[in-house]
Amino acid sequence: MRKLWRQLSWFLPLLACTTAAQAHIQAGEGGGFLSGLKHPVSGLDHIVAMVSVGLWGAQLGKPAIWLLPVTFPMVMAIGGFLGLIGVPLPGVEIGIALAAILLGAMVLFEARLPLAVAAVLVAIFAIFHGYAHGAELPPGENGLLYSLGFVMATGLLHGCGILIGLIHRWPWGQRALRVTGAGVLATGGVFLWHSLT
């Protein structure tokens, strides 16, 4: 079994390098998947928030390390759903900037909130991010493939955060994570400034 997983792991980097197959029967659908995959990584505000969720989860340890990344995509999809059907949600950009500020602060101070509170906090941020994605979805894309790419990219960003957060086991790693949290907080501050002016 372990051998099988090891063999499969060789294919993962290859999958990451693939481009849309032009010879497919359903030509054009690859564009939907790729644009969905690119959407969450096309904006720094989204990247810092997603990675911070993973970092904070890694700092909090079990079960938050996996509960937060499980919660985020599901609640983000609720936000995306609201954005898709056109339900108005005021202050989205401010909410996204505040998400970066608060998540950065959580990582900076290694805040050990109760699990339920942490999950609710992450869920609120996820709503704003999901809404922004849903409202910005380009018309004419293949909905299923776009959503698949979009959800996978979000999850993989969380995974990056968790992997980086594993350095928390070492003292130097804990300091490095806190510095990263400060960086996220500052980035969020810049986004808040831009959204208010």
Place this chain on the structure above:
Amino acid sequence: MALAHLRSKLRFGGLAGAGLLLLISRPATAHLLSTGMGPVYDSIVHFLLSPEYVAPVVGLALLAGLRGPDHGRWALFAVTGAWLVGAGLGSAPGSGIMASFVTAGTCLVLGVFIAADLRIPLMLTVILATAVGFLMGAMDAAAQGPALRMNGVLGICATVFVLMALATSLIVPLRILWLRIAVRVAGSWLAALGLLLVGWALRAR
């Protein structure tokens, strides 16, 4: 010497026989240049390139695999059998199915069950597998219409069976905690996908 002569004769005879067979051969109906890939392989490729069918089947495999070998075995046969029945009924004229909502709802329900790691009873797994197989089979048959032949349905059912068996057999033996959590995370992605698909379907109306 006599033996070498006999061998040479046999070789010549074999070549002549092969040449004769080539002369009387008929075009291979499975050949790419004559009929595409044929109904069986066309259907297999169609299924594998249709994420709206693959995603629920993989989701079902994840759910059944998490619950253990019994769930996996029952789900394997239930989904394949129900797909066959659904394809038979779905191709009948007048069967209208809201395809987008079916895919979305299926992904959403399966994804939530996987993400929450619900300890569902065996009967519920069988009911879910039957429902997924029936709905997907009927949906596919209705979408393809008269173009879908019995050979094609059998090709799809065989692919569903193999895909379910492979995916379930990868999940069932997982005992390491983080690997099971990775499956649950995949479930949350599936649920998110389902919810977004509902939004897409509503937006398109």
